[in-house]
């Protein structure tokens with residue numbers, strides 16, 4: 001299977017720049033991966049707008065659920081696609097169409113989601129594309145949190161990380 | 169990615185960035201039982217496994233996690249779980265795969281303690297272990313099937329010096345839909361990385377070469393992250409909803425993080441064999457010099473083995489690094505940088521000569537351990553393999569006349585000189 005290689009700098013740049021994420025394929029079930037990712041990203045300070053036509057109008061983790069990307073009435077820098085590769089294509093095209101009005105910069109497809117043709121269209125339209133990755137795992141990996149679970153983060157450095165200090 | 173850095177670099181750096189709060193360069197020993205939550209919601213997220221973080225040191229500890237990450241990196245695995253001893257690691261590796269009435273298949277050439285653990289103690293859980301000569305690949309193929317939960321072997325066996333044909337065993341395991349679990353204690357990831365040959369899980373007694381100086385007990389299970397636990401119904405712990413976590417299915421939710429997440433959140437939580445942070449720190453220190461030490465261990469072992477082959481009191485030497493070894497070909501394939509430093513030799517004088525030799529040496533420590541910077545000597549028949557039957561001892565390469573060496577890092581001529589005077593003194 002082909003592996004997509006993204007530099008740590010690219011991923012960190014995305015995670016530093018983006019403030020609002022539209023999460024397509026959000027689930028209301030607490031033990032679904034998309035629910036885990038949404039809750040985690042909220043804890044890290046991102047605003048996450050859930051998208052799921054079946055749940056439109058309901059509230060999920062304090063946010064209103066929208067039926068589609070076009071219904072979200074505010075800008076979102078990133079679209080995180082929690083759907084299979086087949087479903088991803090039309091969602092990517094919708095993101096391309098909404099790029100200017102919603103100030104979209106990044107299209108991110110989850111672990112296992114690989115849609116090369118759609119990715120090429122998005123890149124041609126000036127969007128940054130990440131495929132086959134989970135933003136929760138990448139955030140954790142690059143901020144030492146994945147390491148706490150005993151996992152190989154792949155991060156080797158003698159630099160001291162700067163911490164944002166906040167009392168809780 | 170760490171794979172781009174060399175093995176030596178990762179032996180020193182993987183898992184241990186400078187500690188960000190204080191800047192401490194050496195890894196702190198987090199000697200704490202528990203960890204403060206930010207608020208009630210953070211606590212809930214941690215207990216639901218929705219966020220990364222520490223709750224209680226039975227499940228995870230920062231110093232132990234640093235060792236886990238380093239071992240995962242060195243083996244080329246996804247994640248690892250460090251535990252109180254090598255035996256605890258074997259229990260932890262099999263626990264998610266087994267249940268009462270289930271069967272796994274293990275090599276007859278395993279370390280004697282493993283044979284006792286698998287054949288006697290695990291039986292009390294209703295776990296059936298079927299022992300097979302894993303050199304006989306046809307017999308292994310015939311023995312495994314839809315109900316087999318795992319194939320278990322050592323890459324380089326303690327003490328007989330047998331080398332497993334990992335690639336062939338991995339193919340047999342794959343055909344049977346079960347994981348290949350490899351005890352890589354004697355080889356260490358410097359000499360052999362079983363995942364590169366298709367193994368699914370690796371276990372270690374970190375007590376041995378990884379720590380390297382006999383200071384700390386420890387064990388590790390490393391997961392390749394590649395086995396699909398949901399492919400059959402055999403591995404329900406990882407593929408079916410887990411009642412203790414409100415019906416969460418580990419593989420579905422955690423993907424390739426599932427095995428290691430389960431090992432911390434369920435197995436360590438309930439079996440409790442956590443590693444102490446002090447021991448993890450000592451093993452991290454030891455790993456810094458693993459590549460240098462293993463090179464010297466192998467060089468000294470070859471020199472000692474060559475000497476023994478020339479001594480008239482010695483009947484045979486079983487070291488996979490010698491041209492005389494039947495495992496020479498497998499060793500060149502799986503252990504190209506050296507065949508380790510634990511091996512056996514036979515004395516013409518049998519049991520009594522063996523028992524006498526261990527008393528006649530003065531520089532070799534007579535004790536039950538391997539993988540120390542000091543050279544160690546043991547007569548297995550009268551010690552570690554005492555609990556086994558004569559037939560089991562023979563199969564494990566620990567017959568009456570057998571002496572086991574763990575060749576250390578001293579001056580090779582001194583080690584040979586001491587063995588020579590002791591061998592010369594045998595009647």
Ligand SMILES: Cc1ncc(COP(=O)(O)O)c(C=O)c1O
Pocket residue numbers: 253254255256279281282322326351353354372373374375385386387537538
């Ligand atoms: C190959 C091998 N596996 C497992 C073990 C068990 O490890 P521990 O003694 O750390 O429990 C040993 C210990 O002698 C060993 O040599």
